[in-house]
Structures are given as structure tokens and as C-alpha cells.
Amino acid sequence: MARWRLRTKAIFVYLGSLFLILAFLSVFTINGNLFSDPKTEINNRRKMLMQKVAVDRIDVNGLYVNGPFNKELPVIGAQFVGKYKEDVKNELDVSKYNKDGVWVIPPLSILPNISWSDLSTIYHGYLENVQIKCKNPERVGKITDGGWQICEDPQHKPSPGSLVYSFGINNDFSFDDAMAKKYKTQVHSFDPSIKLKDHDRSDLVKFHATGISDYTGVSDKGWNMATLTDIKRQLGHTKESLSVLKMDIEEWEWKVLPQLIKSNALHNIKQLLIEVHACEGCAIFRADRNNEASKERYIQGLQTYQHLYDLGFRLFWIHKNSACAYRSKFTDKEISACHEIHFVHVD
CATH class of the missing domain: 1.20.5 (Single alpha-helices involved in coiled-coils or other helix-helix interfaces)
Structure with a gap:
């Protein structure tokens, strides 16, 4: 027992x-x-958050991913619901820059005098609205993360033999391969961060282990970097226009875009596709990070968007990357710090 x-x-x-x-x-x-594995976790989270697009083919803007579509584009204005206590002393009335729910960028000279909370409202509100209607937007590449919209309206559609520059590959050539296959364009893919050497991927897609920057030289990581002007000169494309310039370069856009604008390197680009990261360091996902951008980043972003508008670039598609979602410290609403923004150039 x-x-x-x-x-x-x-x-x-x-x-x-x-x-x-x-x-x-x-x-x-x-x-x-x-x-x-942290990198695996990041990729799994990104895939999970992009499933909405894959399942119902609806972009987070509420528009069908594959065009053409005939319904009117929505006008969505972000409404500010409160002041952050640290900004009360800097309060300015910015309501006049919201016209019928659409935010316009205030004069650049007063941006430093606008409160951090209001800058957040204007920045995110500005990226809620397209500025021109593309009647024939077409998804090229993956339906999920990695694909981009191309405007196929006759005056913007890439023509056979035209040039496409694609910066930021991360071993995903789906967009580049699809551009070559669908439009018969000459695609040049660039990424110094992956373990690939210069090579011809196909008859129409060529890879270059070079990154775009605001300078030409070698980075502190040992990467070959160059300005867009120098890259075009090296490839013999100085006098040629680009039907598409795509950049997904993990926050380097804030160094590159000012240089492109200042050097007038964007004058012969028909479509400009960029993923912009508002928050510092949010190119690398961390669940415990608050992705609210700094006041200085909001100012830089709004300045950049105004300069692009002045150069004739108009937003025709905006996609919020859910992998960068966070809860705003000002409104307590969930918003995204990363946007894939698509422009066409108008004369």
C-alpha cells in the first residue's frame, strides 16, 4: 500500500x-x-498584416488593388481630437489648411512654429488623399508587400524599351521582373545590402550592387553608393528619361529626396514610387517601439512633399503599410508611420 x-x-x-x-x-x-529568429518574426508579422490585401484585394484606402475602377476616389480628412500638453505653448490655428476634409501644406516658413501634435495631424492627413485620378491603376508584382501600383493612363503608361530604376530589392525581384514582362521595359535593379554582384538577371533586368544616396562614394558599411545623376552617367543614361523611379530604401529617402530635388534630377521622371518612413528607426520593426515621428521629421516630410508638388508630381495612389502601425500619442488612434506613395508627373 x-x-x-x-x-x-x-x-x-x-x-x-x-x-x-x-x-x-x-x-x-x-x-x-x-x-x-527576430528577422523571421518580422517577416511573418509583415505577411500576416498584409493578408487583408491578399484575401479581399482591397487596399487600405478602400480601393480595389487591381484597376481599372470607376468609382470616385474617397476624400478622407484626419480630424485632430486633442492637444499634446507639451505643445500648448506653440499653439497655432491650422484649421484653415483643412479644406473640405483635405489637408494642404501650410507655408513652409511657419512649419517650425506649428505644434508637434498639429504637424502629426497635417502630415498624416496629407497622406490620406490622392491629388489626381488615375483611371487605370494596375498592380505590378505581388498583391502583398513588394508590389506597386503603376498608372496605365495613356500619358503615363510605361512604353516598351523605356527605363525603369528600382532601388531597394531585398532579394525580392517580383516587381522588377513583372515590369519587364508586362511592359517590355529595361529594368535596372539596385541594392548594395544583399549578397549579389552586378549581373544580368535576364535580357531586360540588370542588377547593380549599388545604392542611391546623396553622395557618391563608399558608405561606412562598405557599400557602393551614388547619386542618381552619377548612376545615370555611369550607365550611359544621362539624356534619357525614366518611365518609373521606385525607391524602397529604408529611411535613406530622407537623404536622397532633398538631393534629387536640389539637383533637379527629377525633371525627366514620369512616375515616382517611394516608401516613406516617418519615424526614425521604424524601417526595422519592433513591437515595443512607439512609431511617432519627431517634430523635425514631420517638418522635413512636409517640406519634401511640397517641393515634389511644386515640381509637378501628383499623388495618385497611397498605401499604408500595416507593419508600421502604432497608436498615436496625440489622438490615441491607430495610424501607420510608413506609406507607399505613388506619383505621376504632370506638365
Whole structure:
């Protein structure tokens, strides 16, 4: 009898220990702290958050991913619901820059005098509205992350043999390959951060282990970098226009865009596609990060968008990247710090 009791007690102790071990493992696995590769977790989260587009083919703007479409584009104005306590002393009335729910950029000279909270409202509100209607937008590449919209209206559609520059590949050539296949364009793909050397991927797609920057030289990571003007000169394209310039360069856009604008390197580009990252460091996802951009980044972003508008670029498609979603410290609403913005150039 005593032996039976000891066996029973041992069984209960064993089961109890097993339960505690399983509970411990489940907690740490859920939190992603055990046996998890951070890069894999990031990619899995991005894929998960992009499933809405893949399943119902609806962009987060509420528009069909594949054109053409005939319904009117929505006009969505972000409404500000409160002041952040640190900004009360800098309060200016910015309501006059919201016209019928559409935000326009205030004069650049007064941007430093606008509160951080109002700059956030204007920045995100500005990226809620297209500025020109593309009647024939077409998704090129993946339906999910990695694909981009191309405007196929006759005056903007890429023509066979025209040039496409695609900066930022990250081993995903789906957009580049699709551009070459669909439009017979000459595609030049650029990325110094992946382990590939210069090579011809196909008859129409050529890869270059070079990155776009605001300077020409070698970066502190040992990457070959160059300005757009120097890249075109190196490839013998100085006098040629680009039907599409795509940049997904993980916050380098804030160095590159001012240089492109200042050097007038954008004058012969028909479509400009950029992923912009408002928050510093949000190119690398971290669940514990607050992605609210700094006041200085909001000012730089609005200045850049105004300069692009003055150069004749008009937004025809905007996609919010859900992988950069966060809760605003000013409105307590969920918004995104990353946008894939698509422009066409108008004369």
C-alpha cells in the first residue's frame, strides 16, 4: 500500500512538473523570446498584416488593388481630437489648411512654429488623399508587400524599351521582373545590402550592387553608393528619361529626396514610387517601439512633399503599410508611420 502511494505521488509530481515546463515554454514562445529568429518574426508579422490585401484585394484606402475602377476616389480628412500638453505653448490655428476634409501644406516658413501634435495631424492627413485620378491603376508584382501600383493612363503608361530604376530589392525581384514582362521595359535593379554582384538577371533586368544616396562614394558599411545623376552617367543614361523611379530604401529617402530635388534630377521622371518612413528607426520593426515621428521629421516630410508638388508630381495612389502601425500619442488612434506613395508627373 505504501509503495502504491509513493508511485501515485511520483506520478502527480511528474505531471505537475511537466505542466509547469509546458506553461513556461508557451509563455516565452508567445512573447517571441524563445527559439525565435527576430528577422523571421518580422517577416511573418509583415505577411500576416498584409493578408487583408491578399484575401479581399482591397487596399487600405478602400480601393480595389487591381484597376481599372470607376468609382470616385474617397476624400478622407484626419480630424485632430486633442492637444499634446507639451505643445500648448506653440499653439497655432491650422484649421484653415483643412479644406473640405483635405489637408494642404501650410507655408513652409511657419512649419517650425506649428505644434508637434498639429504637424502629426497635417502630415498624416496629407497622406490620406490622392491629388489626381488615375483611371487605370494596375498592380505590378505581388498583391502583398513588394508590389506597386503603376498608372496605365495613356500619358503615363510605361512604353516598351523605356527605363525603369528600382532601388531597394531585398532579394525580392517580383516587381522588377513583372515590369519587364508586362511592359517590355529595361529594368535596372539596385541594392548594395544583399549578397549579389552586378549581373544580368535576364535580357531586360540588370542588377547593380549599388545604392542611391546623396553622395557618391563608399558608405561606412562598405557599400557602393551614388547619386542618381552619377548612376545615370555611369550607365550611359544621362539624356534619357525614366518611365518609373521606385525607391524602397529604408529611411535613406530622407537623404536622397532633398538631393534629387536640389539637383533637379527629377525633371525627366514620369512616375515616382517611394516608401516613406516617418519615424526614425521604424524601417526595422519592433513591437515595443512607439512609431511617432519627431517634430523635425514631420517638418522635413512636409517640406519634401511640397517641393515634389511644386515640381509637378501628383499623388495618385497611397498605401499604408500595416507593419508600421502604432497608436498615436496625440489622438490615441491607430495610424501607420510608413506609406507607399505613388506619383505621376504632370506638365
